[in-house]
Amino acid sequence: MSEFREIIDVFIKIVSLLREGRLTLNSPLEEIVIKAGGENLAYIDNRRDAKEKYGFDFWHKIRSQFDNEENFLKFIQSKGVNKQLLYSKSEQFPDFIFKVEKQENKLISGTLLELKDPMGGSIASFNSTLPTKFKTLEEVDIINGNNLVSRISSLIDCQLSSHKDYLTFQRRCFYLIRTHKNEEDKVKISLVDGSFFETVPKDHIIYQMFLNILRSHLEKKNISIPPELLSEIEKYLSYITDQTIIASSQTIKRASIRPRLRIMAEVHTEGNPHSSFYPKIKEKSVNLVFKAFQGQDEILEGISKRIKGVDIFEIQHRRNGEHIVASVKF
Secondary structure, eight states: OOTTTHHHHHHHHHHHHHHSSSSSSHHHHHHHHHHHHHHHHEESSSSSHHHHHOEEEEEEETTSSSHHHHHHHHHHHTTTOOGGGGBBBOSSSSSSEEOEETTTTTEEEEEEEEEEEEEESOOOOOOOOOOOSOOHHHHHHHTSSSHHHHHHHHHHGGGGGSSSTTTTTTEEEEEEEEETTTTOOOOOOEEEEEGOOOOOHHHHHHHHHHHHHHHEEEEEEEEOHHHHHHHHHHHHHTTTTOHHHHHOOOOOOSSSSSSOOOOBBBGGGGGGTTTTTTTTSSEEEEEEEEEOTTTHHHHHHHHHHHHOOOEEHHHHHHHEEEEEEEEEEE
């Protein structure tokens, strides 16, 4: 349960806020996350709107530790965060990161949460990063091309950010997805485990992508190569597995530019939990979707105790096995 405890808490809080009328199914997703889990967040990408629109000052806990604003600003600047970044929209991945915790000298929690809010029923493409079940802050920094996200989150995580594994421990990735925004009778909202998108290992996807590109170029240029040579090429392409290397700027001899590749990912219909492939997930519902695992019964029992009327069922992912859904209809 410790792997994504904060996501379970957010799900339960969202349901509570909706039932109390403090949120609606069409409230901005940023507002939903901030109201449901603001105090547990170590990073908010849009800190400007968090304060101006939703009344949440991301820095209030750190600021309260200082007797005046000048000392607070000196402190954050010493950590590499200038005044202009305090209340800005950084346009970095991800949208939110939850605080880490420590259990028996091991870091836990720290979930990454990305928002997807299309007008229709399809999920918009993922830009610059492949959706996965886990990511490290080290990966996040390389994908973004800077370490702003880890600088800010380490400030909020305070002493725990000095842990030797802070940048490299595997954090769960969840995605808050709403489809049919502003369509009262069709809207669905789900907190979705990254396993719903990462149905084959990321490493396999990356090198197969390059192999497909090579095959397409050979076909376009009407070039035929012996099967044994293609197998040899595939063997060497299989070493291209690290997205952090692909996303980093490359130095090319004599070139006056440093090119970098930004990988985008489109979601197959079967990878969309709100599609017709998964009819059990109903309209006007809020859902928590995660891959089935041993020990899930304790989690589901806890959810059932905390949310009256929650419906818990299984769905069979067309490409990645059994997933569990906790669902509340509105």
